[in-house]
Structures are given as structure tokens and as C-alpha cells.
Amino acid sequence: MTIVNEMTFQLQTDGKRCLYEQIYEHIRREIREGKLLAGEKLPSTRFLAEYLQVARSTVDYAYGQLLSEGYIEARPCKGYFVCPIEELLVLEETVVLPERTSGEEEFGERNFAVDFSPYDIDMSGFPFGVWKKITRNILTCANSDLFARGEAQGDDELRRTIARYLHSSRGVNCRPEQVIVGAGNDYLLLLLEKILGQHVRIAMENPTYTRSYRMFRSFAYRIETVDMDEFGMRADKLEQANVRVAYVMPSHQFPTGTVMPIGRRMELLKWADGAPDRYLIEDDYDSEFRFRGKPIPALQASDRHGRVIYMGTFSKAIAPAIRIGFMVLPDALLERYRREYAFYSCTVSRIDQSILNEFIRDGYFERHLNKMRKIYQGKHELLLECLQSMRESFRISGENAGLHLLLTSKRKILERELVRKAAENGVRVYGLSESMVEESPESTTVLLGFGGLSGEEIQRGAELLKKAWQL
Amino acid sequence: MTIVNEMTFQLQTDGKRCLYEQIYEHIRREIREGKLLAGEKLPSTRFLAEYLQVARSTVDYAYGQLLSEGYIEARPCKGYFVCPIEELLVLEETVVLPERTSGEEEFGERNFAVDFSPYDIDMSGFPFGVWKKITRNILTCANSDLFARGEAQGDDELRRTIARYLHSSRGVNCRPEQVIVGAGNDYLLLLLEKILGQHVRIAMENPTYTRSYRMFRSFAYRIETVDMDEFGMRADKLEQANVRVAYVMPSHQFPTGTVMPIGRRMELLKWADGAPDRYLIEDDYDSEFRFRGKPIPALQASDRHGRVIYMGTFSKAIAPAIRIGFMVLPDALLERYRREYAFYSCTVSRIDQSILNEFIRDGYFERHLNKMRKIYQGKHELLLECLQSMRESFRISGENAGLHLLLTSKRKILERELVRKAAENGVRVYGLSESMVEESPESTTVLLGFGGLSGEEIQRGAELLKKAWQL
Numbered sequence: 001m002t003i004v005n006e007m008t009f010q011l012q013t014d015g016k017r018c019l020y021e022q023i024y025e026h027i028r029r030e031i032r033e034g035k036l037l038a039g040e041k042l043p044s045t046r047f048l049a050e051y052l053q054v055a056r057s058t059v060d061y062a063y064g065q066l067l068s069e070g071y072i073e074a075r076p077c078k079g080y081f082v083c084p085i086e087e088l089l090v091l092e093e094t095v096v097l098p099e100r101t102s103g104e105e106e107f108g109e110r111n112f113a114v115d116f117s118p119y120d121i122d123m124s125g126f127p128f129g130v131w132k133k134i135t136r137n138i139l140t141c142a143n144s145d146l147f148a149r150g151e152a153q154g155d156d157e158l159r160r161t162i163a164r165y166l167h168s169s170r171g172v173n174c175r176p177e178q179v180i181v182g183a184g185n186d187y188l189l190l191l192l193e194k195i196l197g198q199h200v201r202i203a204m205e206n207p208t209y210t211r212s213y214r215m216f217r218s219f220a221y222r223i224e225t226v227d228m229d230e231f232g233m234r235a236d237k238l239e240q241a242n243v244r245v246a247y248v249m250p251s252h253q254f255p256t257g258t259v260m261p262i263g264r265r266m267e268l269l270k271w272a273d274g275a276p277d278r279y280l281i282e283d284d285y286d287s288e289f290r291f292r293g294k295p296i297p298a299l300q301a302s303d304r305h306g307r308v309i310y311m312g313t314f315s316k317a318i319a320p321a322i323r324i325g326f327m328v329l330p331d332a333l334l335e336r337y338r339r340e341y342a343f344y345s346c347t348v349s350r351i352d353q354s355i356l357n358e359f360i361r362d363g364y365f366e367r368h369l370n371k372m373r374k375i376y377q378g379k380h381e382l383l384l385e386c387l388q389s390m391r392e393s394f395r396i397s398g399e400n401a402g403l404h405l406l407l408t409s410k411r412k413i414l415e416r417e418l419v420r421k422a423a424e425n426g427v428r429v430y431g432l433s434e435s436m437v438e439e440s441p442e443s444t445t446v447l448l449g450f451g452g453l454s455g456e457e458i459q460r461g462a463e464l465l466k467k468a469w470q471l
Numbered sequence: 472m473t474i475v476n477e478m479t480f481q482l483q484t485d486g487k488r489c490l491y492e493q494i495y496e497h498i499r500r501e502i503r504e505g506k507l508l509a510g511e512k513l514p515s516t517r518f519l520a521e522y523l524q525v526a527r528s529t530v531d532y533a534y535g536q537l538l539s540e541g542y543i544e545a546r547p548c549k550g551y552f553v554c555p556i557e558e559l560l561v562l563e564e565t566v567v568l569p570e571r572t573s574g575e576e577e578f579g580e581r582n583f584a585v586d587f588s589p590y591d592i593d594m595s596g597f598p599f600g601v602w603k604k605i606t607r608n609i610l611t612c613a614n615s616d617l618f619a620r621g622e623a624q625g626d627d628e629l630r631r632t633i634a635r636y637l638h639s640s641r642g643v644n645c646r647p648e649q650v651i652v653g654a655g656n657d658y659l660l661l662l663l664e665k666i667l668g669q670h671v672r673i674a675m676e677n678p679t680y681t682r683s684y685r686m687f688r689s690f691a692y693r694i695e696t697v698d699m700d701e702f703g704m705r706a707d708k709l710e711q712a713n714v715r716v717a718y719v720m721p722s723h724q725f726p727t728g729t730v731m732p733i734g735r736r737m738e739l740l741k742w743a744d745g746a747p748d749r750y751l752i753e754d755d756y757d758s759e760f761r762f763r764g765k766p767i768p769a770l771q772a773s774d775r776h777g778r779v780i781y782m783g784t785f786s787k788a789i790a791p792a793i794r795i796g797f798m799v800l801p802d803a804l805l806e807r808y809r810r811e812y813a814f815y816s817c818t819v820s821r822i823d824q825s826i827l828n829e830f831i832r833d834g835y836f837e838r839h840l841n842k843m844r845k846i847y848q849g850k851h852e853l854l855l856e857c858l859q860s861m862r863e864s865f866r867i868s869g870e871n872a873g874l875h876l877l878l879t880s881k882r883k884i885l886e887r888e889l890v891r892k893a894a895e896n897g898v899r900v901y902g903l904s905e906s907m908v909e910e911s912p913e914s915t916t917v918l919l920g921f922g923g924l925s926g927e928e929i930q931r932g933a934e935l936l937k938k939a940w941q942l
Contacts, residue, residue: 021765065764068871070702070732085734123618132610139603147594149791183654183794183818190661190815194689198669214814218665231541261541263556293536294492319618321821323654343685344661347654347818350792400539 011052019054023062031071031082038084042072113426114461118255118404120452122379125372126319127364134358138351150350152342154181154326158357162326165360170284171301172310174328180337183323183347185285185313189215191344192309192327195337196245196279203246205233207435209254212247212283225438228253232260235267245279246271250299251287255435255447257401265299272307279333284312288369289402291377306330314356317369324348324356376403379450379458386462387448390471403451406432409444418446418469425468427461482523490525494533502542502553509555513543516551584897585932589726589875591923593850596843597790598835605829609822621821623813625652625797629828633797636831641755642772643781645799651808654794654818656756656784660686662815663780663798666808667716667750674717676704678906680725683718683754696909699724703731706738716750717742721770722758726906726918728872736770743778750804755783759840760873762848777801785827788840795819795827847874850921850929857933858919861942874922877903880915889917889940896939898932 011022030036042048045063049056063080066072072080138146153159159176166172182188189212193200202216206225216223224241227234233248246268250260260268272278282299290296300310313325329337359365383405387396390407398406407429409418415431422429432445450458465471482493501507513519516534520527534551537543543551609617624630630647637643653659660683664671673687677696687694695712698705704719717739721731731739743749753770761767771781784796800808830836854876858867861878869877878900880889886902893900903916921929936942 024765061764068730068732068764069767070730070734070736083732083734085737126618128610128613128618132613135610136607139599139606142599142603147597147599147790147792149786183658184816186816187654187658187818198691211814218812218815220669259539259541261539261554263541263554265541266556293532293539294495296540315620320620321618323816323818323820341689343682344657344689345655345794347658347794349794349823352820352823 011054020058020061020065023048023052023054023059024065027062027066028069028071031085036082038082040082041078042080042082044079111426112423112428114453114457114464115428116404116430116448116450116461117428117452118430118447118449120449121316121320121403122372122375122451123319125368125375127368130364131355131359134355134364135351138354138358142351146350146354148350150346150353152344152346153177154179154346154348155350155353155357158353159326161357161361163328165365166298166310166312166328169295169366170287171297172328173301173303174310178328178331178334179326180329181324181326181346181348181353183325184315185283185311185325186211186215187347188311188325188327189219191337191341192281193219193221194341195329195333200245201241201243203233203238203241203243204437205248205253206438206440207255207432208247208437209249209283209285210435210437213437216247223437228256228258230258231264232258233264233268235264235271238268238271239274244275244277245281247281247283248299249283249285251284251296252290252400252402254285255398255401255404255406255432257398257406259296259400260299262302265302268299269303269305269307273305277332278307279309279330280307281309281311284310286316286402287312288317289373289376290400291373291380292399300328303330306332309333317372318356318359318365322352322356324352376451379453379455380405382455383448383450383458383462386459390466390469393469393471398447404447404449407446407448412444413469415443415446418444421468422446422465425464427464427468429465482525491529491532491536494519494523494525494530495536498533498537499540499542502556507553509553511553512549513551513553582897583894583899585924585928585935586899587875587901587919587921587932588899588923589901589918589920591920592787592791592874593843593846593922594790596839596846598839601835602826602830605826605835606822609825609829613822617821617825619821621817621824623815623817624648625650625817625819626821626824626828629824630797632828632831634799636836637769637781637783637799640766640837641758642768643799644772644774645781649799649802649805650797651800652795652797652817652819652824654796655786656754656782656796657682657686658818659782659796659798660690662808662812663752664690664692665812666800666804671716672712672714674704674709674712674714675908676719676724677909677911678726678903679718679908680720680754680756681906681908684908687718694908699727699729701729702735703729704735704739706735706742709739709742710745715746715748716752718752718754719770720754720756722755722767723761723871723873725756726869726872726875726877726903728869728877730767730871731770733773736773739770740774740776740778744776748803749778750780750801751778752780752782755781757787757873758783759788760844760847761871762844762851763870771799774801777803780804788843789827789830789836793823793827795823847922850924850926851876853926854919854921854929854933857930861937861940864940864942869918875918875920878917878919883915884940886914886917889915892939893917893936896935898935898939900936 011019045056045059049059067074070083073083074080158181159179162179163174163176182191201222201224203224203226204213205228224243226237226241232253238246250265252259268280272280284298287295298310300308307330310328314322393410395408395410396405398404415433419429419431430447432443432447482490516527516530520530538545541554544554545551629652630650633650634645634647653662672693672695674695674697675684676699695714697708697712703724709717721736723730739751743751755769758766769781771779778801781799785793864881865878866881867876867878869875886904890900890902901918903914903918
């Protein structure tokens, strides 16, 4: 009986560690280190209790735990024996916590004085106060219901609010049942992949929104790029592309800012009607930020045969941390979703859904959008003004592109040059080719985002660019 | 010039509706209804402005919007013309909002006096006060950083806290880099599908957790059920099953409550080591709720060759609305994730991550677990006591099953009968076959969950069952 004989069994009786745990751990260690071998008999609980001067129930408890974990077994009328355990000796108790692997991505190592990122937004206008107030109120009134599991599609109230908002602001026609709430666009695309099925051939414009492109590529979708003209994706080329789904951003295409006119929209819808199970994914990303005139209605608003999957997110219009997006499914896909995937749990907490619901329902969202639209419009105009003197050397476009402008060199200077020279002068600009998803002749266009910059930064950035490009 | 001639063009000048919008909408409607035909010339802005007695800029603005949306085009020196638009006539402006489709699932239509659901938890013990306090504090101190986009894997701080918690409570050995935070287990399985790849052959026990089964089935995984014995999944059968991945719940199997002993664990790990790219998914769901002895350590704690994918969730231990789960990836899969899928945005808001982080870090989680363990232990013992007199007719098992017990009829009464008779007496019990994922001989076992019931309900439910089953 090793345990007793070895006399290494020193119980700490200072009350810091529970006695049964010490017994359990000692025996477990002996077994794992091969000091107690398979088949060996353990002392009886009565014997060990007397030997260690502890209550018998303490030893019972320790043996019970060892039994549960399978280190020992009880043979009726014979006592406790060590179990044979395959390869147990390889186990070590030491915790392996290696250092953080080096070679992690280090983005933005270089410090830019001004970063014209087309992806940044202005968070200074975010109504933190209102958001906090709503959160406080919701938590104060919260009953345990709010902490219970909600509907898989998202809570009914939020879906009603979204449907109402989409109808009034974007002309989208849908019932709340068609709305699926999810934790961001990436998740919703993952869900959509399930609904649409595998091996889908999908058409995208080139350049396009590379985030969606990478998602589709990670789905092993076959992606066909379809030529664009001034109106967006060419319907005749789409017809030839032999695809089942087309991904478009009709309200303003990223990054070109092209607004798809109603005529082209009808052509795309006609294409979708031309064969069963053809769909248009309308990414209405960022459509709130149009600075001239009314918002362009959604493509879904013109869809009469259930061919458009409408997607949107609150991450850009409210805050990136608000991981709430939604999609509106046409009936045929809704049915497929309900039949096959409606058991996937909702990915947004009910509390967050309630906060967003009140934020929209009580008009704060619209007020926030109006405010941000003005702020962004101001920045848009300021940037245009600052770039005025560059018009001799650059064509400036993208007035409908949202939070960035496009500058195309009239002197055919390659984007690589433009980006490099800007960087040398402390300014980050973005080559159009970053949004290219197919080999293309090298562009002479760069993107200048202004969403996240202050007025001073815009002015300073423009000055530095003039210096960099010697204008 | 239809617009002018038709004289239906009544501007409302009461200031309620903006003038340019009225002009825009009128012309748009005329085009959509086919009253203005493709190629038709519109009046000049100057003419229309005079005619309508509005500023010329108002008409400019309306025409601008129509141009943007592609209803009209400008021909240089000629004026504005209606665009040819394919199939435009099919469009109608009316909003179609059909009634909610009937035939929606109607679960729980029958009103049960007592529902022994094995899935419900007790929310009355949830520390709402603490949760609210932490939320308030976080929002008060929040800077705009917290509303910015976070790390794709989840915020570093939360991942550190989870790694520390898992090590101390479950013996899991991992670096924070291995932890992926996501909005619930379903999402994490979707992500894992991407990492593991398609067409995986996966082994599951039978009965098993049907939620995971349905997820795997929706992935088009080939599922092989592998026989269990008293120690859980049989390793010899697993070897024969020709699978690449096995899904197990070693700490307590759902629904049987089987605790996998260390010997069987080592056999499974040996199986996983036997070929490249073999993995064990350890679902450690609900492992916090063990009422006798210490928690059983995780299988991952014995994994020395990076073969275990460890998954857990806070939905059950904290609240179902907290949509936060996590998985711990072994290095080979972590590398694949980082290379291919690390661009998928995190599905949990940074605010929610911060709240959870503080809740765990400051010891509230452990306190909550200790409290709930006592509450559940009390219910567990009460239910056992109430069922005492049934032991002649039923074998009662599942003392390690967590929040339910299993009753197996000694008189071979089929579960269907047991469920039906219980229902007739107002009590809902759950047949074991609900957890079966393969045709099996009809069981004589029912599950009685107690997590969500009060003491009185447990007593009343047991009384009603005795009456129902004539004991």
C-alpha cells in the first residue's frame, strides 16, 4: 500500500485546503506518475481514515471523486483498485503557456499624420448619452424575460421596427417575418450561404466590396466578375456569366459610388426572373449617407417577384461595436430558412435588441442620421474645396460614394506611385486596386475617405498631398 | 408636355411637404404609370419653375433626383428626356404587407401544470443587480473606443479572463490566443465547420445532444453514431467508424449523465493521435453543475498533442440572453483559422464583452455558480426525495446529468405511454428518444428536468406523476 508506506502523505491541517481534496490529489498524482500501478489495491477507507486521523467520510469523498474520474474502481467485497489507463504516463500536470507567438500582424506600424481611410466613421457624433440612458432604462425595467432565450430570427418588436424603418426610409416592402436579425453582416452571409446552398456561382462587380468578396471566397463560391459601365453591373454580361446569384450595391456601389438607375435595376430584376432560384443580393451598406437630394430607394422596392435579398447593418450608421445587422428574405428563401435553419439560435442578445429597438422607435436613430449626414456633408464639401486646385491634375469623382472620394490622375500616374509619395509625406491614401478582385491593368485612381477625419485633418491632409504630388 | 397639360399637378404649399419632393414624386409617378413615355421630352427647368411659381433651383433639385435614380436623362443642349425602362409598368407603388402567415409553429399550446423541461434554467438566482451595476459603470466610463470595432477573435482582455477561468476551474491548458469568442455555440459551430472543412465524417453518441446533431446535419456532415457503454463512447467502435472528428461530452454526457473516466479519455485521445487531422470536439456544456464532489476536469486538460477543440458557453451558466460562447482551438486549427477566417468580424459587441469580462474577473461569476450549484443541488435532492416511492417501478439514474434525472420503467412501460399519461395529468416529461439520433428500439426512459422549477412545482409534479402512472 504505497500511499501509506511512502509516508509522503502530509496533510495540511491549517484549513487552507480541504482535506478530501488533498487526499484525492495525492492519490491521483501517485497514479498519474506511475507510482501506483494498474491493479494495485488501495487501503480501505476505514484504514486510511484512521491512519490519517480524518473522518471516514472525508476518505469516502476522495475515493468517490477518483471513482467518478475513473482513476480507481470498486470491486464488490474486495475494495478499491487502480484502473488500467492507457498511456497515462504521458500526462504532465504542468501548465504549458508558451509566449505569445511572434509574427502577429502589425497593421499600421507606420504612423501617418493623416489617414484618409474609406472605412472609418466619425464616432464623435455618436449619442452616447442617449444610448446609455436607454440602456439604463431597459435594465431598470428588465424582468428576467429579457434574459431568457429570444426568437431565433430576432425579437418580434425589433423586426417590426426595422420593417417600418426600411419601408419609410428605403422603400423596402416587407413583413416583419421576413426580417432576420443577426450579429453583423459576416454572420448573416454565413447564414445565407446555408440557405442558398453550396457551390453557388455568384456575380460581383469589379472593383467591389472586398469584405464580401472574401466571405464568398471562403464559402468556396465560384465568383464571376461582371463588367460595369456607368450604370453599374451590365445586365447583358450578367446573362452570359452563367451564375445563379448576383451581388450588387445599387444605391451606391463601393468603391465607385455608381448609383444604379431604375432602368438597369429593372434589367437585373428581369434577369433574376429568367430562371428559377436566381437571386440578387442587395447590399445596402451605408446608403444613409447621400448628401445631395433624397436617398435613392432600394432595389428591393422594385422587386415584385421575390428575387431580392436585402441586407443592411447598423454597424456603420450607429457604431461598429453595435454588432447588429439584418437581412430581408424573399418568401421562397424564408420558407427554406424556416424549414431547415430556424433552429439556429439568434446571435444578438435580447438586451441589445431592445436598446436598438428603442433607439430607432423613439426617433433617435433618424435624428442621429440627420446629424451625421450634415457632419459628413460638411466634411465632403470641405475635402472637395481643399482638392479644388488639384482638378488640373486629377479627375475627382464619387459624389455619391458615401464617405470617400475618388481621385484619378489625368497624367496617368500609377496609384502605386501616388500611394507611395503620399506615405512619404505622412499621408495614407488607398489605391483603387485594393477593391479589385481580379487582375486588372494598374489603376491611376486613389480613394480618399473623410468619415473619420476632423476638419483640420482634412485640410492638413490635402496640403500634404499637394506637397507629395508636387501640385 | 404631359406634366403641364394634364394639370393634375397640384403643389401643396402649406409647407408640410417639401416642394421639390412633390415635383419629383409627381414626375416619377407619371413615368412609372406609363403616362410619360420613354423618349418624351420634359419641360425645361426654367419653364416648369415659372409655370409652378417656384424657384428654379427647386425644379433643378427635383430633376437632379430623377436623374440620379435614372428616370430621366439629360441630353446636352436638348434638355431632359424620359429614359426607356424595361418592364417598368409592372411596378406598383402600393405596399404589400400580407397578413402574418398562419401555420406558425405553436409550441406548448397545451397548458401543463408542471413542465419538467431538461432545458430550462432557474433565472431567479441571476444577479440582475450586479449585472446592471457593471453595465452602468462600463457605460459611464466608456470612451468611443468601446464602440469601435473590436478584435475578430474577441477582445484580448476577455480572452485572457476566459483562459484563466478555464484553467482554474476546468483544468484547460490554453493561451488566450487560442480562445475564439462568438455569439453562442451555434455560431461557433458554423465557424468551426469552415475551419474543419466540408464533408467531414463525424462520430456522435446515441442518444446525444440533438441541437448539435441538427447543426452537423445542416452542415451536410456525414454523422456516424458510435455505441456507448457505461463509460461513454466506445473507442474500439470509434476506430471502426472511419470518421475524422468525434463529438463528445466527457464531463457529463447529455442526456445520460455518463462521466467519461480517465481511461476512456486516454483511449479517445489515442484514437485522435492515430491519424493526422483527427479531432475531438469536447462540448463542456453545463459542466459547472455537478452536485457531488469536485467538477470533473475537461478532456482538454489531458490533451498533449493538440487534438481537442474545447467548447463552452455562458448562456446556461449565466443567462440564455447572454449570447456569448467560446471555443479553444488547438494550434493546427488556430493557424488555419488565422490564415483563412480571421477576417470574419466578431459577433459579440465590445460592450457585452466588457460586461462579461468584469463579471468573471471580479469574482461574480464564481459566486453566482456557487449559489446556483447550491440551488440546483437542493432541487436535485428534493426531486430524488419526491421520487423515492417510485423506485420500485423505476430505476432512477443521472446523478451526474446536471439539471435532470432519468427514470427507466422496470415494468418495461414504453416512454410514449409514460409521456402520454403524464400529459393527461397536466405534467410534461420528455422521452429519451427525443435525444436519439438514430432508429432505436423504443425506450422505456423519460427525462425529468428540474432546473427551471420551484420546490413546490417539483413536489406537485411528482405527485401528479404518481397519480398518472398509478404508483
